Amino acid sequence: MRARDGASLQERIVALIHERGLVPGAPMPTEVQLMELLGASRNSVREAVQALRALGIVEIRHGHGTFVGHASLDVLTPSLAFRVRSGPGGGIRALHDLVEVRELLETELIGQVAQSTSGPRLAALDALVNGMDRDREADRAFHALLYESCGNELVLQLIGLFWDVYHEVEPTLGPPEERTAEIVVNHRRIVAALRARDPGAAREAMRLHFRDVKARIARAEARPVPTPT
Amino acid sequence: MRARDGASLQERIVALIHERGLVPGAPMPTEVQLMELLGASRNSVREAVQALRALGIVEIRHGHGTFVGHASLDVLTPSLAFRVRSGPGGGIRALHDLVEVRELLETELIGQVAQSTSGPRLAALDALVNGMDRDREADRAFHALLYESCGNELVLQLIGLFWDVYHEVEPTLGPPEERTAEIVVNHRRIVAALRARDPGAAREAMRLHFRDVKARIARAEARPVPTPT
DNA sequence: TCGCATTTGTTCGTATGTATG
DNA sequence: CCATACATACGAACAAATGCG
Numbered sequence: 001m002r003a004r005d006g007a008s009l010q011e012r013i014v015a016l017i018h019e020r021g022l023v024p025g026a027p028m029p030t031e032v033q034l035m036e037l038l039g040a041s042r043n044s045v046r047e048a049v050q051a052l053r054a055l056g057i058v059e060i061r062h063g064h065g066t067f068v069g070h071a072s073l074d075v076l077t078p079s080l081a082f083r084v085r086s087g088p089g090g091g092i093r094a095l096h097d098l099v100e101v102r103e104l105l106e107t108e109l110i111g112q113v114a115q116s117t118s119g120p121r122l123a124a125l126d127a128l129v130n131g132m133d134r135d136r137e138a139d140r141a142f143h144a145l146l147y148e149s150c151g152n153e154l155v156l157q158l159i160g161l162f163w164d165v166y167h168e169v170e171p172t173l174g175p176p177e178e179r180t181a182e183i184v185v186n187h188r189r190i191v192a193a194l195r196a197r198d199p200g201a202a203r204e205a206m207r208l209h210f211r212d213v214k215a216r217i218a219r220a221e222a223r224p225v226p227t228p229t
Numbered sequence: 230m231r232a233r234d235g236a237s238l239q240e241r242i243v244a245l246i247h248e249r250g251l252v253p254g255a256p257m258p259t260e261v262q263l264m265e266l267l268g269a270s271r272n273s274v275r276e277a278v279q280a281l282r283a284l285g286i287v288e289i290r291h292g293h294g295t296f297v298g299h300a301s302l303d304v305l306t307p308s309l310a311f312r313v314r315s316g317p318g319g320g321i322r323a324l325h326d327l328v329e330v331r332e333l334l335e336t337e338l339i340g341q342v343a344q345s346t347s348g349p350r351l352a353a354l355d356a357l358v359n360g361m362d363r364d365r366e367a368d369r370a371f372h373a374l375l376y377e378s379c380g381n382e383l384v385l386q387l388i389g390l391f392w393d394v395y396h397e398v399e400p401t402l403g404p405p406e407e408r409t410a411e412i413v414v415n416h417r418r419i420v421a422a423l424r425a426r427d428p429g430a431a432r433e434a435m436r437l438h439f440r441d442v443k444a445r446i447a448r449a450e451a452r453p454v455p456t457p458t
Numbered sequence: 459t460c461g462c463a464t465t466t467g468t469t470c471g472t473a474t475g476t477a478t479g
Numbered sequence: 480c481c482a483t484a485c486a487t488a489c490g491a492a493c494a495a496a497t498g499c500g
Binding site: 010014017047048051052053054055068070073075076078080098100101104108109152153154155 | 239240243246247252253272275276277279280281282283284285286297299300301302304305307308309311312314315323326327329330333334336337338381382383384387
Binding site for chain 2: 487488489490491495496497498
């Protein structure tokens with residue numbers, strides 16, 4: 001193990017996880033054990049482990065130990081948010097691209113689930129729409145619930161990730177535009193299309209929803225750039 | 230700056246980048262400068278910086294300095310690859326989900342570019358298909374070139390990321406199945422649909438392409454799990 | 459070509475905070 | 480309250496890579 005030194009410590013620790021068949025939640029070797037396993041000092045081991053923590057590959061619990069992580073996509077929020085913010089023109093363009101990817105995914109997905117969304121789920125979606133003016137998170141839950149029946153955990157996390165990044169960057173666009181009425185109408189239209197089991201209408205409703213989101217970005221683009229303190 | 234200690238060093242460094250308006254490629258403060266700016270020891274600073282490096286937020290050049298990174302999505306390859314591999318059942322299910330997301334994105338995108346792909350681009354695509362039996366990377370370049378005209382850098386990187394992760398994990402499925410003929414036929418069908426400027430046919434051709442990819446995964450699922458050393 | 463300064467990479471020793479039994 | 484195990488943090492020193500005069 002100490003022999004092959006082409007790989008970085010970070011990569012060697014990942015290889016070690018796979019070799020031992022460690023599954024998410026399993027305890028990692030302690031720092032001292034990693035030191036002797038990898039033939040490296042404590043600080044080098046810690047730097048590698050911190051990098052893996054940033055990637056969600058391990059989880060660290062202070063005073064308790066280090067454990068194999070689930071590599072959930074939400075750990076990538078800082079990276080994506082940084083990417084968007086540091087884009088040209090204050091990141092307006094990057095934000096537009098981000099929303100467009102959400103639109104791509106969700107228009108395609110909504111067409112797939114349009115004919116198979118159950119009655120109880122429709123009722124739950126209705127409830128979320130009703131709470132949208134009060135609860136900010138209702139929108140996030142709405143979009144997650146829409147595609148839950150796909151059984152594709154990755155796409156759910158991707159959509160959640162993009163939602164998080166958008167709502168982290170969006171406040172920098174300027175003063176919040178409260179257009180709750182528009183938003184609610186757009187979401188009701190989506191649910192109505194699902195209830196009618198009409199994939200084409202569902203896709204169209206989704207496009208209209210994102211048309212408004214992109215319009216908000218376009219308005220911010222036209223406005224003078226807010227001075228970044 | 231030294232005052233507020235609610236945020237982690239990692240977050241404070243990111244905040245510092247934004248406060249100073251540092252753009253990708255710009256030089257970061259040296260480790261010693263970060264020490265005094267953040268009021269932390271060198272080791273602590275290094276651990277935070279290494280985490281940011283893993284996320285692609287900074288780039289480190291030994292003996293030269295640390296620079297603001299581009300947060301390109303390909304740094305997320307280890308995280309996604311780990312996630313797929315550590316999924317239940319050797320990650321077959323997670324791999325299926327991954328390919329399905331690619332399919333979602335690419336079927337939607339191909340419909341968008343079907344009517345606007347220029348002649349020279351079509352010729353370049355033809356050339357890539359012809360080289361696919363020899364050059365493994367030709368497939369990656371093909372899918373990247375398809376959507377280049379969208380002008381959405383994020384979606385290009387996402388598709389590249391998924392391609393990389395798939396081809397990193399795929400060899401663990403078992404012995405390579407060389408079905409170059411099938412692959413070439415599928416890609417030719419896509420180019421033909423673009424040449425005919427037929428979005429519906431393009432989407433269908435893309436579906437057929439991914440149908441074969443998913444079939445390969447399904448065959449691997451039926452096979453006994455290869456013992457992980 | 460050489461030597462020097464700068465910067466990151468690695469290691470050691472030590473002390474402190476935290477969770478568990 | 481104590482003891483143990485673990486992660487966190489700090490300071491100092493030396494090694495290695497890069498750039499420059």
